[in-house]
Amino acid sequence: MKKILVPALLAVSLLAAPVYAGNPAAAKAASTQKAADKTYKVQPQLSTLGWVGKKVTGQHDGNVQFKDGSVLVRGNQIVGGTFVVDMNTLKVTDIKDADTNGKLVGHLRSEDFFSIDKNPTSTFKITKVTPLKKADAAGNNATITGDLTIKGITQSITFPAKTGVKGGLASASGTATIDRTKFDIKYGSKSFFEGIGDKAIYDDFSLSFNVVAKQ
Structure with a gap:
């Protein structure tokens, strides 16, 4: 009985050993995949967030701070993030008269x-980052x-973005188009108010961002 039990235990122990033991390359790949994500802190003083809103008779632009x-x-990829504005x-920024600027x-x-x-x-939380096989014309x-x-x-x-990680810095830049009506901002929208003519404000506005984060 003892002669049968010892070989059986040896076989079980071999089957329970890591499958990567005989494959150093696979073991290294698994180790890389399991590596913990690193957290970089957003640097508000180095980051910018600009906005542009358009209407029938023109547009206004400005900025807001992170x-x-x-x-x-x-590794060298941005895979997530949370941002507070x-x-x-x-x-x-486009209106120079102080009174008119203040009213807007x-x-x-x-x-x-x-x-x-x-x-x-306001907040933005990344849920997915999909790398492109080739950068587009805008980079x-x-x-x-x-x-x-x-x-x-x-x-x-x-939205599309240009992302990079190098030398302890992570950056992302690009422009996102936002439908304001989805956030209950309906003032001056032709989608909700008929007959407002040239007083209409377009539903979409854009946010142009350049975020810099440091390890």
Whole structure:
């Protein structure tokens, strides 16, 4: 009985051994895949977020500042991230007259638009990053999908971006097109108000970003 039991135990132990024992390359690949993601901290002072809103008779543009955030990096790829925007920093840059500028900023802060007093921050959380096989004409090398929250309403958006990781820095830049009506911002929209003619404001606005994060 003992002669049978010992070989049996030896066979079980061999079967339970790691399958990569005889394959160093496979073992290395598995180790790489299981490597923990590194977290890089967003640098608000080095990052920018600009906006452009268009209407029938023209357009306005400005910027808003990132408050904080983090970027998840695996190897030399950005794989995730969360970003917080301080809506109280919203500015209009195309209007030079102080009174007119202040009136527009006040309107954008109101319930008609971003309701900033009730919603002082907006957030974006990356849910998927898909690398492109070849960069496009604008240099974008990835497609980013994530959850954007404005006025407490969350919607999934997807946009192209240029991403990179080098020397302890992670960066992402690009432009996302947002349908404001999905966030209950309907003021001046032809989709909801008929007969407003040249007072109409287009539903889509754009956000151009350049995010820099440091390890």
